[in-house]
Amino acid sequence: MSVGIRHDDLRRRNRAMVIAAVRRAGRPSRTEIAATTGLSHSTISAISADLIGEGILAEGKPSEAGSLKRGRPQVGLGLNPEAAAVMTVVLSLNFLSVAVIDYAGQVISEEQRRLDTLTMSREALIGECVAIVRRRLEDPDIDVRSVARIALAIQGITDTDARAMLWSPITPQTDIAFADILEAEFGIPATMENDCNMMAVALRWRDPERYRDDFIAILLSHGIGMGLVLKGELFTGTHSSGGEFGHMIHRPGGALCRCGRRGCVEAYAGNYAIWRNAKQLGEDTEPVADVSDAQMRALAATARERAGPEREAYRKAGEALGYGLGSLFALIDPAPVAMVGVSAAAFDLIEPALREAIAQTAGGQHSKSISFDTEPNELPLIREGCAMRALTFVDQEIFAPGVQAKAGAGKNVA
Amino acid sequence: MSVGIRHDDLRRRNRAMVIAAVRRAGRPSRTEIAATTGLSHSTISAISADLIGEGILAEGKPSEAGSLKRGRPQVGLGLNPEAAAVMTVVLSLNFLSVAVIDYAGQVISEEQRRLDTLTMSREALIGECVAIVRRRLEDPDIDVRSVARIALAIQGITDTDARAMLWSPITPQTDIAFADILEAEFGIPATMENDCNMMAVALRWRDPERYRDDFIAILLSHGIGMGLVLKGELFTGTHSSGGEFGHMIHRPGGALCRCGRRGCVEAYAGNYAIWRNAKQLGEDTEPVADVSDAQMRALAATARERAGPEREAYRKAGEALGYGLGSLFALIDPAPVAMVGVSAAAFDLIEPALREAIAQTAGGQHSKSISFDTEPNELPLIREGCAMRALTFVDQEIFAPGVQAKAGAGKNVA
DNA sequence: CTCCATTTTTTCGAGCCTCAAAAAAATTCT
DNA sequence: AGAATTTTTTTGAGGCTCGAAAAAATGGAG
Incomplete structure (x- = not known):
C-alpha cells in the first residue's frame, strides 16, 4: 500500500508544483502562480524566494507587456537557463x-x-x-x-x-x-x-488544449508505433514500454509481419506492408528492410492519380488501422489521434477506409467525432x-x- | 494541472491511510499500523485516539493470539461495525x-x-x-x-x-x-x-497476493465482460466504464454479435455464440436471448465426451478469447487472468485453443507464464x-x- | 508635483501537523 | 518481587501553510 505523507514531503511537492507552474506558464507573476496552484500568496512568496536564492528561478519582466493596469506591476518569474x-x-x-x-x-x-x-x-x-x-x-x-x-x-x-x-x-x-x-x-x-x-509528451507540451488528458499518437513509419496518454499520464505497459499497437492482431493468420507473426496491424499498415501490397508481392513475402521516404511519396502520388494496387494498398492500411483503433477504443473510449510520420502525409488515402473500419467497431459509435491531426515529421x-x-x-x-x-x-x- | 497540497490535506490523507490500514489488516496494533504506513508512532497514536473518540475505530484484542511475547501486549484496533x-x-x-x-x-x-x-x-x-x-x-x-x-x-x-x-x-x-x-x-x-x-475489486480484496497491481477479470457469461486493474488502479474508459473487451474485433466482418456488429470476440465466446456454433446454426443467426446455465453445462459435458460441433464451438471460443487477450497483452503486457462465470467451468475445453491463439500474438512471448484462475460463480x-x-x-x-x-x-x- | 487608489509582494503571528526522545504502561521471565 | 521487554502515550521542537496586515510600486486625478 502507498506510504503515509511525511511532513517534509509537503514542501517538496509544493516546490515541484511551483517549478512546474513556471515551466508551463513561461514568465508568470507570483500572483498567477498562486492562482494556478491554489496555494496562498504567502506560500508562493516563501517558496519562490527559496528558489530564486538557489538560482533555479530568476526575476524578470512578466510575459504580458503589462503596465496597462494600475497598481504595483507584476514581476515575472522565469526559469534560470543556467540552473x-x-x-x-x-x-x-x-x-x-x-x-x-x-x-x-x-x-x-x-x-x-x-x-x-x-x-x-x-x-x-x-x-x-x-x-x-x-x-x-x-x-x-x-x-x-x-x-x-x-x-x-x-x-x-x-x-x-x-x-x-x-x-x-x-x-x-x-x-x-x-x-x-x-x-x-x-x-x-x-x-x-x-x-x-x-511524441506524445511533446504533443501535450505543444498543444495542451487539444492533447490534455486522453489522446493517442500513432507513428506511421516503416513500423507502426503508438504513444498513449490516459487520464493525464503516459501509459506504459507493466513490464515494457507497452502500447504495441502495431502488433495487435488484425486478421488471425493473415499477412506476414516483420515481427515474424501473422496478421498484425503493422503487416498491413507499415511502410513495408503498403509497399508489398502496392507491388502485389503477396502477403507471405518477406518484408523489405527499408523503403525510402521518397519511394513512399511516389507511391502515394500514384495512388492519388489512379485506381490500382497502390490505392488498394493504402485502403488496406486504413482498414487495418481502423480496426485496430476500433479495438483500442473499445477498451479506452475514443480520444483525439495524432498521426505522425511519412505516411501521415498520405492520410488522405488512408482516412476513408480507416473511418469505415472504425464505424464497424464498438468504438465506432462516435466515429464522426473522432478527429485526426497529421504531422509528417516525427x-x-x-x-x-x-x-x-x-x-x-x-x-x-x-x-x-x-x-x-x-x-x-x-x-x-x- | 493538479492543485497544491494544503496543510489540512495532510491530516486528512493520513487519517484515510490509517483507516485503510485497519480495514486491510483486520485488527492491527498501533505499532503495526506505524510500520505499514511509514508514519511515526506518535502520529499513529494521535490519529487513532481521534478515530476512537469519533467512534470509527474501537479497541479490542489483537488479531494474533499474542501473549507469547514478553512486553506490553499489543492492543488491537478494529473498525467499529456500528460506525x-x-x-x-x-x-x-x-x-x-x-x-x-x-x-x-x-x-x-x-x-x-x-x-x-x-x-x-x-x-x-x-x-x-x-x-x-x-x-x-x-x-x-x-x-x-x-x-x-x-x-x-x-x-x-x-x-x-x-x-x-x-x-x-x-x-x-x-x-x-x-x-x-x-x-x-x-x-x-x-x-x-x-x-x-x-469483480476485479473483489478479487483484489480476496487475494491481494495474486491480484495486486495488474490483473484481468473476464466474465464468461451470456456476454463477455472485463474488469482491468492496472498499476493498482481500476481501469475505466475516459467516458464510460470502458474495457469493452467482448467487443474488440476478432474477425473483421465475421460472426454476428448481439451488439449488432460483426466479428466481436463475444460473437464467438459468449454463451449464445457457443450455443449457436454447437447447434451449427451459422454465424449470421440472430443471437438467442438467453441460454440457461444447465444448458451450457450440458453442452460442455457433450463436448468433453466426444469430438463434434460442441467441442469445436468451445475451440472457437478459446481462439477468439486468445486473440483478444493477445491484442490486449500487446497493449498492457501480460498479467494474471481470472475467468469468472458459467463458462469458466468449461475452461478446460477453452484453454488449449486460447493458449495456442495467444502464442500467435505479440503478448504470446510469455504465453506459458500467463496463469488463469477460474471462478464459476460471479x-x-x-x-x-x-x-x-x-x-x-x-x-x-x-x-x-x-x-x-x-x-x-x-x-x-x- | 502631490496624493490617492490600486495591485502585487512581503512580513508576521497563529494554528496544525509530524517527529524524535523520553516517559509511562503492561506484561513475561528469572 | 524485580528486571527485561515491548507497546503506547506524552512532551517539546521544528516546519509548513494560512490569513491579515503592512509594505512596495505604480497610474491617475487634481
Whole structure:
C-alpha cells in the first residue's frame, strides 16, 4: 500500500508544483502562480524566494507587456537557463541526433550523424552513441557539470524502468542497457525512452488544449508505433514500454509481419506492408528492410492519380488501422489521434477506409467525432519530448528532492 | 494541472491511510499500523485516539493470539461495525440482489428477487429497485441513518462518473441514472458500477497476493465482460466504464454479435455464440436471448465426451478469447487472468485453443507464464466488490473528509 | 508635483501537523 | 518481587501553510 505523507514531503511537492507552474506558464507573476496552484500568496512568496536564492528561478519582466493596469506591476518569474542543462539522444533508423538544452528549454548545442544502424555491430552502435555524447560534452559552450540528465529515445521496445532497449527494428541487436552505459561512462543520470511515448509528451507540451488528458499518437513509419496518454499520464505497459499497437492482431493468420507473426496491424499498415501490397508481392513475402521516404511519396502520388494496387494498398492500411483503433477504443473510449510520420502525409488515402473500419467497431459509435491531426515529421517531436522528459526530471528530482528519489524514470507525468 | 497540497490535506490523507490500514489488516496494533504506513508512532497514536473518540475505530484484542511475547501486549484496533453501514444492489439478468453491510464488512440484512428484466418496462425496473431498497431500509435491524452509501452494479456500460447505466444486455432500456434516482429517493449517496469492475475489486480484496497491481477479470457469461486493474488502479474508459473487451474485433466482418456488429470476440465466446456454433446454426443467426446455465453445462459435458460441433464451438471460443487477450497483452503486457462465470467451468475445453491463439500474438512471448484462475460463480464476487467499493468511499469521503470532496466515484482505488 | 487608489509582494503571528526522545504502561521471565 | 521487554502515550521542537496586515510600486486625478 502507498506510504503515509511525511511532513517534509509537503514542501517538496509544493516546490515541484511551483517549478512546474513556471515551466508551463513561461514568465508568470507570483500572483498567477498562486492562482494556478491554489496555494496562498504567502506560500508562493516563501517558496519562490527559496528558489530564486538557489538560482533555479530568476526575476524578470512578466510575459504580458503589462503596465496597462494600475497598481504595483507584476514581476515575472522565469526559469534560470543556467540552473542546469539536459541532453537528448534520439536514435532512429540510420540516424543519430543529439542536443544539449538549457534549463529554460533552449537548444545550446547539437549534432546529427548518419549511421548504418541495420548492419552495425553492438559495440559500434554503443560506441557511436558514447562518442557523440562525449563530443557534445566537450563543446566549449557547455559546462559539463551543469548537465543533469540524459534522455535517450529509440524506436522499439524499452523496459518500464527506462533503462534499456529490449528490441528495436533499427538494429538486429537486442537488450542494450543504454541508460546504464551512459550513466557509467559520464556519471550523468540517463533514461531510455520509447520514441512514440516521447511524441506524445511533446504533443501535450505543444498543444495542451487539444492533447490534455486522453489522446493517442500513432507513428506511421516503416513500423507502426503508438504513444498513449490516459487520464493525464503516459501509459506504459507493466513490464515494457507497452502500447504495441502495431502488433495487435488484425486478421488471425493473415499477412506476414516483420515481427515474424501473422496478421498484425503493422503487416498491413507499415511502410513495408503498403509497399508489398502496392507491388502485389503477396502477403507471405518477406518484408523489405527499408523503403525510402521518397519511394513512399511516389507511391502515394500514384495512388492519388489512379485506381490500382497502390490505392488498394493504402485502403488496406486504413482498414487495418481502423480496426485496430476500433479495438483500442473499445477498451479506452475514443480520444483525439495524432498521426505522425511519412505516411501521415498520405492520410488522405488512408482516412476513408480507416473511418469505415472504425464505424464497424464498438468504438465506432462516435466515429464522426473522432478527429485526426497529421504531422509528417516525427524527429523534431521526439526530440522535443525527450527534452521535456529530461527537464521535468530535473524539476522534480533534483530541484525538489524527496526522501524516496526513485531509481527509474519517476512518475509518468506526460 | 493538479492543485497544491494544503496543510489540512495532510491530516486528512493520513487519517484515510490509517483507516485503510485497519480495514486491510483486520485488527492491527498501533505499532503495526506505524510500520505499514511509514508514519511515526506518535502520529499513529494521535490519529487513532481521534478515530476512537469519533467512534470509527474501537479497541479490542489483537488479531494474533499474542501473549507469547514478553512486553506490553499489543492492543488491537478494529473498525467499529456500528460506525456506518452501506448497501449493495446487484442487478443481473432476471435477478436482483440487495444487501446491507456494516462498517466492518458483515452482512446484516439481505434480500434477493427474481424479475423478468428483459421484458420489464423502464418504470417497473426502476420501481423494483427502489422498492427492494426501501424494504431493506425498513428492516427493524437497520438504523436508516447509518446507511452512508449505496453501490449498484450492473452488467453493461456505465458512465465514468458512476451515475448511470448507459446500456445493458439485461434490459432493452438505456440511460437510466440509477445513482441519481436512488439518491433522490433516499437521500443517500449512490454510485452505479460496472459488474466486471466490481469483480476485479473483489478479487483484489480476496487475494491481494495474486491480484495486486495488474490483473484481468473476464466474465464468461451470456456476454463477455472485463474488469482491468492496472498499476493498482481500476481501469475505466475516459467516458464510460470502458474495457469493452467482448467487443474488440476478432474477425473483421465475421460472426454476428448481439451488439449488432460483426466479428466481436463475444460473437464467438459468449454463451449464445457457443450455443449457436454447437447447434451449427451459422454465424449470421440472430443471437438467442438467453441460454440457461444447465444448458451450457450440458453442452460442455457433450463436448468433453466426444469430438463434434460442441467441442469445436468451445475451440472457437478459446481462439477468439486468445486473440483478444493477445491484442490486449500487446497493449498492457501480460498479467494474471481470472475467468469468472458459467463458462469458466468449461475452461478446460477453452484453454488449449486460447493458449495456442495467444502464442500467435505479440503478448504470446510469455504465453506459458500467463496463469488463469477460474471462478464459476460471479454473483458473490460482484456483491463483495460493491461492498468494498462503498465501504472504501465511506472510509475516504466521510471519515476523512477533505475540501475537494468530488461528486463522482472519487479515485479508482481498487 | 502631490496624493490617492490600486495591485502585487512581503512580513508576521497563529494554528496544525509530524517527529524524535523520553516517559509511562503492561506484561513475561528469572 | 524485580528486571527485561515491548507497546503506547506524552512532551517539546521544528516546519509548513494560512490569513491579515503592512509594505512596495505604480497610474491617475487634481
